[in-house]
Amino acid sequence: MSGAQSELRLPQTLVDQAIAAALGEDLGLAGDITTEAAVPLEARASGVVGARTAGVVAGLQLVQGAFKALDPHATVDVLVPDGGNVDANGAIARVTGNARALLTAERVAMNFLGHLSGIATLTRRYVEEIKGTAAHIIDTRKTTPGLRAFEKFAVRAGGGLNHRFGLCDAILIKDNHIVAAGGIGSALQRAHARAGHMVKIEIEVTTLAQLEEALAHAPDAVLLDNMPLDRLKAAVTLVAGRVVTEASGGVNLETVRDIALTGVDLISVGALTHSAPSLDVGFDFEPAD
Numbered sequence: 001m002s003g004a005q006s007e008l009r010l011p012q013t014l015v016d017q018a019i020a021a022a023l024g025e026d027l028g029l030a031g032d033i034t035t036e037a038a039v040p041l042e043a044r045a046s047g048v049v050g051a052r053t054a055g056v057v058a059g060l061q062l063v064q065g066a067f068k069a070l071d072p073h074a075t076v077d078v079l080v081p082d083g084g085n086v087d088a089n090g091a092i093a094r095v096t097g098n099a100r101a102l103l104t105a106e107r108v109a110m111n112f113l114g115h116l117s118g119i120a121t122l123t124r125r126y127v128e129e130i131k132g133t134a135a136h137i138i139d140t141r142k143t144t145p146g147l148r149a150f151e152k153f154a155v156r157a158g159g160g161l162n163h164r165f166g167l168c169d170a171i172l173i174k175d176n177h178i179v180a181a182g183g184i185g186s187a188l189q190r191a192h193a194r195a196g197h198m199v200k201i202e203i204e205v206t207t208l209a210q211l212e213e214a215l216a217h218a219p220d221a222v223l224l225d226n227m228p229l230d231r232l233k234a235a236v237t238l239v240a241g242r243v244v245t246e247a248s249g250g251v252n253l254e255t256v257r258d259i260a261l262t263g264v265d266l267i268s269v270g271a272l273t274h275s276a277p278s279l280d281v282g283f284d285f286e287p288a289d
Contacts, residue, residue, distance in 0.1 A: 016069075018112075018150065032100070047286060049092045050086075050284065052088065054085070056120040057086055057092055063076060123155050126256055130267070138155075139155045139163055141164070155273065171194075188217035206224075212238065227249075
């Protein structure tokens with residue numbers, strides 16, 4: 001990948017696996033019968049990957065991977081890197097290679113690019129809404145099965161931060177865990193006894209009384225779930241910087257700034273990955289000379 005480079009990178013093995021699965025799904029048992037019927041075997045083409053609407057770019061490794069999986073000699077010249085802003089009708093990358101390969105890989109490349117750029121674009125909107133506060137926007141595990149690493153990458157491209165990637169990353173004690181464990185104190189005591197020195201412990205609370213009980217057992221973070229603004233402010237005051245505070249629930253673009261102004265450290269937004277509309281992107285061949 002030449003041209004402007006992004007420091008954001010995904011593990012190449014994950015990219016290769018996702019591309020292979022997506023191309024296999026699209027090609028089926030017979031391959032691209034339209035392209036094979038209509039386009040000469042040795043024909044070459046160049047085209048521009050562009051955005052029909054303005055947004056934030058994410059997923060260029062997958063674009064490159066899709067085209068190069070079918071034509072290893074294809075070139076993808078990046079014009080706007082991951083995390084960069086693209087204007088409406090702006091060019092994101094220029095691609096040159098075997099025409100059949102480019103046509104066959106086009107939909108897989110655009111599906112990944114549109115989906116991930118949509119997440120990055122929505123994330124950027126949330127980040128901009130809380131600009132000037134001390135809070136950070138983070139994602140959740142509400143992701144598309146099989147695409148979590150890519151969707152969380154897109155959140156980073158949009159300026160957000162990642163929550164845990166899976167159940168094995170950290171201990172997050174939620175309401176049902178508390179019920180099953182017999183209470184906040186019991187759940188935290190058991191967690192501390194089990195956790196290794198590298199494992200963080202967070203617990204969900206909904207009331208100030210629950211928060212006080214949790215703080216007595218020294219978690220690393222508290223998830224302040226679905227608290228109204230006045231209770232969030234009181235919770236932040238009660239914590240007084242002793243642990244990380246995360247606000248969750250009822251977060252949207254209209255409410256996020258007021259939530260940030262309560263003084264919480266983190267604001268988790270499930271919508272970043274489960275409700276972001278795809279960015280409208282396309283790939284258009286340039287006329288032959």
